Amino acid sequence: MIRKIKFLFFVVLFLVGTTLSGCRDVKEIQHLNYATAIGFDYRDGKYYGYIQFVSFEGIARTEGHVGQRGSMWVSEVAADTFEDSFFEVYQTTQERTVWAHVTSILLSEAALIKGFDDIFESLTRYYEFRLTPWVFATKEDIQEVFSTYGFYGQTSLDTILHVPLRIHDQSSKIRPIKFYQFSREIYEPVETSYIPSIRIDKEQWEKDNRVDPKLAQEGAFFIQNDQFKGFYSLDQIDGLRWISPDTMRTSIMIPDEKQTEFQIAVEYPWNRVEVFFDEGRLKCNVYLRLKGYFLSRTTNDTLKLQAIEQKAENAIRNEVKELFQLGVEENVDFFNIEHSLYRTDFKAWQQLKQSQAPILADGTLENVIIDLSIEHTGGMKNRKINLKEEGDNE
DSSP states (O other), X not given: OHHHHHHHHHHHHXXXXXXXXXXXXXXXXXXXXXXXXXXXXXXXXXXXXXXXXXXXXXXXXXXXXXXXXXXXXXXXXXXXXHHHHHHHHTTTOSSEEEXXXXXXXXXXXXXXXXXXXXXXXXHHHSTTOOSOSEEEEESSOXXXXXXXXXXXXXXXXXXXXXXXXXXXXXXXXXXXXXXXXXXXXXXXXXOEEEEEEEEEEOSSOEETTEEOOEEEEEEEEEEETTEEEEEEETTTTTTHHHHOTTOOEEEEEEEOTTSOEEEXXXXXXXXXXXXXXXXXXXXXEEEEXXXXXXXXXXXXXXXXXXXXXXXXXXXXXXXXXXXXXXXXXXXXXTTOHHHHHHHHOHHHHHHHHHHTOOSSOTTOEEEEEEEEEEEEBTTBTTOOOOOOOTTOOO
């Protein structure tokens, strides 16, 4: 009886053992290539694919010790399709390539003009690609952008290409956008989206008296439903920060008649664009509610606080109006007026499209209503400075 029980026990043990999955296919990390960024370009009738690898030496850091400068590899392959360009890379990668760790996608201007559909199809068909990488565009050479280091020997993983929010929460110029967000926006009917543009700054920084290139924001590329609308520099679209829901912190310089200046920081501005019809014409109002504080100022021999707030409101209002006027001239809906009408009054939008009346025109922007309050002065929070009215006696 005991022998039968032992026999049955070993039979069951054998059957269970044969059904367990092993780990023979698991590879050690040093035998894998981890792609950290991918890029796309289109020129001379060919699609170009770019892949960035970063060595682990450039990632590891220990307390009190900064590791050696990490190495970066960048591949460039040309093919008839985006998919083929990536398959060509496999011929020289030596080890299996893992795509699940890509944190940035970089597109050339030519690739955007060619169209986003092919890129979207390429990235969403393969299961390893995630929808969470940041999306950027550039006019620069993609290989050179991928080969630009951060500070202190850090690789590209510690630059705005991979971690843009570290800078955005301190100075919000152009909001960064992830792949899934951008895909949602450009496939939303009549919505205008934009991709931040980055460049290589070879003038601002030096290391040991030698030029040390660094990545910098340049502007943005605008797209409406896969239709390329153009590139605009930071100076051209200053007003965009006031109507973007993703602005975290920004500043504005306020001059007065005495040539003195105040720099005011604004955090988390609230905004709303109201679309309506007035005598059959499409109109819109922009509402802004802002709270700020002084970053720098001159002596107390200037304007009083209420006058400074008024000047700041006028300066912000001018930026918003200039952005709208640029949209009228270039036929770019920076304010997403058409999309707002589409979402709130579909029948009115249909009638407007059938009449072929322009969405953007001089006079469409009716009012820019701003409520700005300066709460404190930098480090001296909750204490407003004693600024006097012009003409007051000492």
